[in-house]
Amino acid sequence: MPSESAIPLDSFVTFGDLLKYLRRRARLTQREVAIAVGYSEAQISRLEQNQRPPDMATLTALFVPALFLEDEPLAVNRLMELAAQARGEVLAPGGVVTFSSSVRKETKESVRVEEETQTNLPLQLTSFIGREREIAEIRTLIDPANGKTRLVTLTGSGGCGKTRLSLEVARQSVRVFRDGVWFIELASILDPALVPQAVSLTLEIHEARGDSPATTLTKFLSAKHTLLIFDNCEQIISAVAHLAEEILRTCPHVHILGTSRENLNIPGEVLFRVPSLSLPASDSVNSGIVSQSESVRLFVERAQAVLPSFELKEDNIPSVIQICRQLEGMPLAIELAAARATTLPIQQIAARLVESLPLLTEGRRTLPRHQTLRATIQWSYDLLSEPEQVLLQRLSIFSGGWTLEAAERITSDSSLIPAERVINLLSQLANKSLVIVEWKPKGDARYAMLQTIREFARERLDAAGETETMRARHFDYFLITAQQGEPRLFAENSSLDWAEMEIDNLRAALAWTLEKDSTGNPSDERAGLGLELM
Structure with missing residues (x-):
C-alpha cells in the first residue's frame, strides 16, 4: 500500500500510537487485524493503548504483512524500534532485533509448543459419560484408513450433546491425523462472509494478498492430513456448506466433523443423529443395574460435583429414574437438574419436573448460549422463519406425536400456513432437529417432539393467544376421526390400532371438554360426543 506521508514516522514516540496510525492508514478495523494475526480485538486494543508489550516474532511474521508494510522498510524499522523499546529491548543497527535471554527463551518455548501441539481442543472440566457406541461409529466413519466419508x-x-460428543471423538482421533484436529467454534459468527476467516484464525493462517480468504485457506490445507470440527453451523449453514464443499473438493486429505441442527446438504455428507442418553427401566430398584444407564451415570456424577455427599440409594433411585426419564435422556437438561441438588431434595426435583422449564431456567453463568435449557431452545427457536415458529407452536397441541394428516388439518390456516405448506415446513423443523420423525413398520411416518421442546412451544402458543383455538381444532379432528373409525373396530386395519397409537391425543381431547368452565362450556352435544373418545 502506498505510503501516506502526512505524518512523519519519527513523530511517533510509542508503539501503540504508530500501530494505530498504520492500521487506520491501511483502512483496517481492529477486528480485521485481530483475525489476520490471530489475536482478539481486546488484545489489539491493549497494544494500541500501550497496555501490553508486543511480541517481536509475531510482529515481524504477521503484523507487517497484515498492515501491508513489506515494501516499506522505513515504516517497519520504526515499528520494530518502538516495539523493542516497549519491551525494554535493544534494536540492533539495520533493523535486526537483539533478543535478551528471556525473549529468546520465550520464543523458543513458543516454537516448541507449536511444533508439539496438534490440536486446539478445549480442556473439559467435567468427565465424559457413556456414548461408547456412538464414538466408535463416528470414528470409523471419519478414519482415513477406512475411506468411508470425509464429512x-x-x-x-439443542442440549442433546452434539458439541461434547464431537470433542470426545476429536480427542480420541488426534493421533490418527498427521496434522492434528482443530476445533472451530462458529456460534458467535453471524456474518457468513467471516466463516473462512474464522477457520483461518483458528489455524493461524495469514491471508495472502490478492487471494480470497477461502482460497488462502484451501491452499494452506491442500497438503494437510487433518480433521476440522465445525461446531454450531446452523445460523450460517449456507456459508459453512459452501466452504466445506470447497475444502473437500480441493484438499484430499482433510476430513470435517460438523455439529448442527440441520444437515449441510452437500455431496458426500453422512448424517449422524445424536441420540439421547440411555434410560433406566422405570421399575428398576437395584442401584447396580440403574447405574448402567448413561443418563443416571451423568446425573449422579454431576450431582456429586455440587453435592459430594450425594449417593444413589434405595430411597432416591425412583426419583433419579423419574428425572432421567422425564428429561428423556437429554444431557443438558439432566446436568441442569443435577445442579439443583444443592437446593432441592432429589424427590422434590422429580416432583417439580412436571413444569421442568421454569425449574431449570436458572443455569450455570459461564455457559454462553447454553447456560439454561430455556436459552438452548430459545436460541433454536429464534433461528426459525415466522411460519416455522408458528407451526412449531401449534404442533405443541399434540400429545404423544401426530401424523401429517393431523398436522395439515389442525395447524393450517388460510394465509401464513396453508395446508399444502405443512409438509415442507414440517420437514424443515425435522431437519433442524426440533421435530423427530419416526418410521413405522408399514412405512408410515409419525412425528413427535421431545417433551422439553414441546413445553417451550406450548408456552409460545399460549403467549400468541392461540391455545384455545388449537385445542378446539384438536378436539374436532380427533372426535370426527373417532366417529368415522367406529364401523372399523374389528376390521383388519382396526380403528382400535389407531386409537391405541393416538391414546395420548384422545385423552388430551377429552380432557379439554372436562376443563371448560361455565363461561366457555362446549355444547351438550359436543360434550356428549366427546365421551366416544373414551
Whole structure:
C-alpha cells in the first residue's frame, strides 16, 4: 500500500500510537487485524493503548504483512524500534532485533509448543459419560484408513450433546491425523462472509494478498492430513456448506466433523443423529443395574460435583429414574437438574419436573448460549422463519406425536400456513432437529417432539393467544376421526390400532371438554360426543 506521508514516522514516540496510525492508514478495523494475526480485538486494543508489550516474532511474521508494510522498510524499522523499546529491548543497527535471554527463551518455548501441539481442543472440566457406541461409529466413519466419508454432520436438538460428543471423538482421533484436529467454534459468527476467516484464525493462517480468504485457506490445507470440527453451523449453514464443499473438493486429505441442527446438504455428507442418553427401566430398584444407564451415570456424577455427599440409594433411585426419564435422556437438561441438588431434595426435583422449564431456567453463568435449557431452545427457536415458529407452536397441541394428516388439518390456516405448506415446513423443523420423525413398520411416518421442546412451544402458543383455538381444532379432528373409525373396530386395519397409537391425543381431547368452565362450556352435544373418545 502506498505510503501516506502526512505524518512523519519519527513523530511517533510509542508503539501503540504508530500501530494505530498504520492500521487506520491501511483502512483496517481492529477486528480485521485481530483475525489476520490471530489475536482478539481486546488484545489489539491493549497494544494500541500501550497496555501490553508486543511480541517481536509475531510482529515481524504477521503484523507487517497484515498492515501491508513489506515494501516499506522505513515504516517497519520504526515499528520494530518502538516495539523493542516497549519491551525494554535493544534494536540492533539495520533493523535486526537483539533478543535478551528471556525473549529468546520465550520464543523458543513458543516454537516448541507449536511444533508439539496438534490440536486446539478445549480442556473439559467435567468427565465424559457413556456414548461408547456412538464414538466408535463416528470414528470409523471419519478414519482415513477406512475411506468411508470425509464429512460427518452430527445433528440433534439443542442440549442433546452434539458439541461434547464431537470433542470426545476429536480427542480420541488426534493421533490418527498427521496434522492434528482443530476445533472451530462458529456460534458467535453471524456474518457468513467471516466463516473462512474464522477457520483461518483458528489455524493461524495469514491471508495472502490478492487471494480470497477461502482460497488462502484451501491452499494452506491442500497438503494437510487433518480433521476440522465445525461446531454450531446452523445460523450460517449456507456459508459453512459452501466452504466445506470447497475444502473437500480441493484438499484430499482433510476430513470435517460438523455439529448442527440441520444437515449441510452437500455431496458426500453422512448424517449422524445424536441420540439421547440411555434410560433406566422405570421399575428398576437395584442401584447396580440403574447405574448402567448413561443418563443416571451423568446425573449422579454431576450431582456429586455440587453435592459430594450425594449417593444413589434405595430411597432416591425412583426419583433419579423419574428425572432421567422425564428429561428423556437429554444431557443438558439432566446436568441442569443435577445442579439443583444443592437446593432441592432429589424427590422434590422429580416432583417439580412436571413444569421442568421454569425449574431449570436458572443455569450455570459461564455457559454462553447454553447456560439454561430455556436459552438452548430459545436460541433454536429464534433461528426459525415466522411460519416455522408458528407451526412449531401449534404442533405443541399434540400429545404423544401426530401424523401429517393431523398436522395439515389442525395447524393450517388460510394465509401464513396453508395446508399444502405443512409438509415442507414440517420437514424443515425435522431437519433442524426440533421435530423427530419416526418410521413405522408399514412405512408410515409419525412425528413427535421431545417433551422439553414441546413445553417451550406450548408456552409460545399460549403467549400468541392461540391455545384455545388449537385445542378446539384438536378436539374436532380427533372426535370426527373417532366417529368415522367406529364401523372399523374389528376390521383388519382396526380403528382400535389407531386409537391405541393416538391414546395420548384422545385423552388430551377429552380432557379439554372436562376443563371448560361455565363461561366457555362446549355444547351438550359436543360434550356428549366427546365421551366416544373414551
